[in-house]
Amino acid sequence: MAAANACIAHCQVLLAQGDKSLGACLRTALDTELTCGATLRAATLQSAYLGALAKTSVAAMQACIEACKPHAEHHAECKRCHDACVAAVQAANALG
Template sequence: MNRREFARGAIGLATFGSLVASADDPRMVAKADKAKPAVDHSAHAGMDHSAHQAASGRYAALAATFSDCAAAAEDCIAHCQSVLATGDKSLGECLKTALACDTSCVAVARLARLDSEFTAGFAKASIAVMEACAAACKPHVEHHAICKACFDACGKTISAAKAI
């Protein structure tokens, strides 16, 4: 195998991995839901679905809050990377913590959507990650709107995690 074949294989594998990862990403749920055609549920409209709704809705608000925080962290990551690409290293710590924040928020959002018994534990454990992210963003909130949005999202999500 020569270098060119190796590079093609690596690029193909990376592309496939990103497609698989994005298909399971809770931030993509809203986009996917908008693309789905409306489903007619009138055939079973008279049935009692309260048990299903209670089980699936227990962490719905938490899932939305953590998904919003992950999206804000993702925007912050892109911003930090573009600033770092210019040679400005002032957002290096912000980038590291935003990456960790994004990862933990995606995990909690997925667990919440699954109505998992582990949701509360992971949410509480993620507080330290979001506090670190907010602390790294704080010096930049006056200069970068994206950092302020990430800082605010972390604060809101910390409050939600503490309320569980």
């Protein structure tokens, strides 16, 4: 979530400067932060909806990976977000 938040802030700054090329990156990072936050909260509360939220988080992170990929070589924030999502999806897949 920290990497997604940094990516969100970076994309917002560029968007405010008129650079719309990171629009998809911003949208998916927002979705990732939202769904991962909900999943973390559900895990803390041992919610019956944890599995469904986790699947949604993985889907959001996969979209974020694809959106950040084109920007990863040019923006450190996008690279960190991309790499964090890749690691999280791999960890989630290892759990089953």
